[in-house]
Amino acid sequence: MSCIKATIEAIESRDPGDKFTYSEVARRFGVDRSTLSRRHQQTRGSNEAKSRNQQLLHPHQELQLLEHIDELTEAGLPPTRTMIQNFASAIAGRAASQSWVTRFFHRHPDAIISHWSTSLDRNRHRADSVYKYESYFDLLSTKMAQHHIRAQDVYNMDEKGFLIGVTRRSKRVFSKQKYETRGFKKVIQDGNRDWITVIAAICAVGSEER
Known part of the structure; x- marks a missing residue:
């Protein structure tokens, strides 16, 4: 050579x-x-x-696939390489290979990016907003004052979840623009969990539980 x-x-x-x-x-x-x-x-x-x-897909079909990946990223459901392979197969009406997915990445390096991601429970995703956090603590303060509850008598009640479904990191394909500029980096998990409830060892004023 x-x-x-x-x-x-x-x-x-x-x-x-x-x-x-x-x-x-x-x-x-x-x-x-x-x-x-x-x-x-x-x-x-x-x-x-x-x-x-x-080429398996026409250029406009690839653009549609990129738009779909963008929508999935925003919804917190970025696809895997296998999912993209299945999408392409469905669009083309014939099987796409993993090597096609690799070439698809090479053709669109500015549009998509592949990264490892961990799951975020769907209910936590829905609750993840400043307004909801502020509302929660305003209500908590009101109830503590109403019932004369001291901070040293308040303990964090934390639910420790054991996942039945996906339990590990997975490599996902994201819209590059949304991943790098808007922080869409999590995968929403379906909420399928068993829970046990434990009492944390630190109370609201920071002292140890006795």
């Missing part, structure tokens, strides 16, 4: 979104920068033309 060909293969094998310059790569592999640039552009043009002819 020629040095130029090996260098081009190294460029093509990089992760989606990884930036590079021909000068930097040429120095690293000891090849001529102009030759590398010309040969890579020729190779990429040929590959893109071949890809268009063999």
Whole structure:
């Protein structure tokens, strides 16, 4: 294999979104920068033309799939690679491969991003707002004053959940814009849990339980 060909293969094998310059790569592999640039552009043009002819989805169908991923991200339900594979298969009417999903990522590095994510219970997601937090503590303060309850007599009642469903992190595909600028990084869990209730060891004034 020629040095130029090996260098081009190294460029093509990089992760989606990884930036590079021909000068930097040429120095690293000891090849001529102009030759590398010309040969890579020729190779990429040929590959893109071949890809268009063999592409599973039309460009507008891929845009629709990207829009669907964007909607799922905002809903707290970013898909997995397998889900994207299934979506593409349903749209095309024939099976999409995992290698197609990889090429899909390479074609849209500015639109989607893959990251590990942990689950957030659906009910907690719905309750996650400043207004609801403030309302809760306003009501708590009112009730404590109404019933003459001292802070040292208040203990945190925490529910420790044991998940029946998904219990581990999973790698998900997010809308890149929503992930990086709007913080959509959690996956909503379906709320299918068994609970036990425990009393925390610290009361409202910070002293230890006795």
